[in-house]
Amino acid sequence: MAEKVSVENVNKKFRLKKSQQINDNGNLTNEILVLDNVDLKVKPGEFLVVVGPSGCGKSVLLDIIGGLTKPTTGKVFHDNLEVVGPNLKTGYVFQQYALFPWRTALSNIEFGLETRGVPEEERTKIGKDLLSVFGLSGFADRFPYQLSGGMQQRVAIARSLATDPDLLLMDEPFAALDAQTREILQNQLLKIWDQKRTTVIFVTHGLEEAVFLADRVVVMTARPGKIKQIIEIDLPRPRGEDIRASVEFAINKEKVWTVLKEEVNKAQKDWELAPGFSR
Amino acid sequence: MPEAIVDRKKEQDLLVVKPIAIFSGWKGFKINWSNYSGLWAIFAFLGLWELLPRIGVVDPVYLPTFSETFKTLILGILSGQILVDAGVSSLRALGGFALAMVVAVPLGFLMGRYSQFEKYTDLLIQTLRNTSTFALFPIFLLLFGLGETSKIAIIFYAASWHILINTINGVKNVDPLFIKAAKSMGATDKDLFHKVILPASIPSIVSGARLGAKISFMVVIAAEMIGAKSGLGFYIQSSQYNFFIPQMYAGVLALAILGVIINYALVWFESKATYWKGELDQSIFG
DSSP, rough: OOEEEEHHHHHHHEOOOGGEEEEEETTEESSSEEEEEEEEEEEETEEEEEOOTSSSSSSHHHHHHTTTTSEEEEEEEETTEEEEOOOOTTEEEEOOOOTTTOHHHHHHHHHHHHHHOHHHHHHHHHHHHHHHHHGGGGGGGGOOOGGGGHHHHHHHOOOOOOOOTTTTEEEEETTTTTHHHHHHHHHHHHHHHHOOOEEEEEEESHHHHHHHHHHHEEEEEEEBEEEEEEOOOOOOOOOGGGGGGSHHHHHHHHHHHHHHHHHHHHHHHHHHHHHHHOO | OOGOOOOOOHHHHHHHHHHHHHHHHHHGOOOOOOGGGGGHHHHHHHHHHHHHHHSSSSSSTTTTHHHHHHHOOOOOOHHHHHHHEEEEOOOOOOHHHHHHHHHHHHHHHHHHOOOOHHHHHHHHHHHHTTTTTHHHHHHHHHHHOSHHHHHHHHHHHHHHHHHHHHHHHHHHOHHHHHHHHHHHOOOOOHHIIIIHHHHHHHHHHHHHHHHHHHHHHHHHHHHHHHOOSHHHHHHHHHHOOOTTTTHHHHHHHHHHHHHHHHHHHHHHHHHHGGGGGOSSOOTTTO
């Protein structure tokens, strides 16, 4: 089967200001290697979750796949076409919602349709349908400041789905929410995904979230980010709330944690050793 | 009321309900004083103003009582004189302010959007804007004469800076996340400007406009005091020269009332223009 997304030998370096040199294994440098030779194949219709310690470049990888950042070297292909600019076949969901505060819920959802020149009548219809899918029908005319965090993120997800993308990129979308809301949204997301089977790349810190959602979990190393291991999650679908309490769930969680633990510790040591962080 | 047929329960109801009913009748007229708590200080100020000349602490020739000033103001309004002058001042301020908006907002967009442009002009702008407008009055009079042009030009000059600086900041401080989100949804440069940068910088531009409008009204009075044949500034100044002291105070009072009205109008306009922000957390006199 052809890959939906193929990430090939992607490297990403960030250049800091001259004054912000860091000590990288004895070499003074103002370049930071964020992604180190990342190779990744994503299958069509797959729910792929990327986990890794803070600062491992997970979000940067997502930006590169979405065409919002260029890799320093390497290439990304989407349906065998190289991604060179903002990729219009993707939907993007951000951790901080990124809803436009001057637009209502409905008109936020319509944004991507507007830029594609979809006529107003059709936009409104698509927008209203999505609002009802997310249980927000009564909130079409509300502004973001009038919505709770969970509602805002549901609007943001609806917005990313409005253009009917065949790839959904989600950058820690539930990280800012409280635990209950997070679980509710995870369930809701899976329900919608079960119907649409859009390919999803989902970045998270949450181990449980990763196991609950994923077909495969990609564990990345501490900076510079490399792919350490890809773990298959062998839980049946459709997954409901009750699966979280199952033994299989715990086993899968343990499987991922065993791999991830080492990297988290490494990343923590990095922070402890970093100059300028001693108090 | 025949007491025999009023049972205990009803009696209690009457006792409790009656006073409430009386007061509830007043509800429609009741003013929520907590919203107007600032008025007490105004009353105290006016009371002091009335009292001090009356008891002879201040010479009433130099400071007429509030009541006399107010009477003069009403007479001035009835005769039409103060209304005409206030109208003239307002038109001048509005003219200079409108011109400042037309020039400074587009310029601010350019400077905020293209950092190169700002790099070359920033020092000049900082120098000009930190030079007191009042010090430049003679230059404006020399260049534009004593007519309307010099007044409009001065107001335009003074009001422009806040509008310009706020527009630049508004454009520069658009949350990069909004730009990123818009780009991820396929926004072109034109979309970015119309649908993201413009609406995102509106709050900053509007608060710049509010400051600019306030400054316009301040500067117009000063300009009219230096060289004019009409306007509130002229009215106050000429009253002083002719020793019409109550008229002079009436002019100042008219100016104060106009200032408060304008400020409320601007705050109202600001909250309308940024309706999507929820409550404005700034004082009405900010």
